[in-house]
Amino acid sequence: MTTINNTAFTASELSRIIEMAWEDRTPFEAIEVLYGLDQAAVIQLMRSQLKPGSFKLWRKRTKGRTTKHLKLRSPAIDRGYCPTQYKQR
Numbered sequence: 001m002t003t004i005n006n007t008a009f010t011a012s013e014l015s016r017i018i019e020m021a022w023e024d025r026t027p028f029e030a031i032e033v034l035y036g037l038d039q040a041a042v043i044q045l046m047r048s049q050l051k052p053g054s055f056k057l058w059r060k061r062t063k064g065r066t067t068k069h070l071k072l073r074s075p076a077i078d079r080g081y082c083p084t085q086y087k088q089r
Helices: 011-022 028-034 039-049 053-060
Strands: 002-005 007-009
Touching: 002 039, 007 011, 011 028, 011 039, 011 053, 028 039, 039 053
Parallel strands: none
Antiparallel strands: 002 007
């Protein structure tokens, strides 16, 4: 178990939070609703769980990305992932 902001997460929950944080179309607000972690807490979690180089790549990728913030997101985007993301190949 890993504790962030006085909340304990199992390995599978931690893995899912990291996965959601890496996804381009999953906003930080969705992570907050599901796991109670605001953007600052997600950044803290990612910093502690990723290698330094991976964290830098993630921050560079998410910084300023409109799809990671509901307020900056176009109202035309009404889904959390690409339609082809979870299709069987």
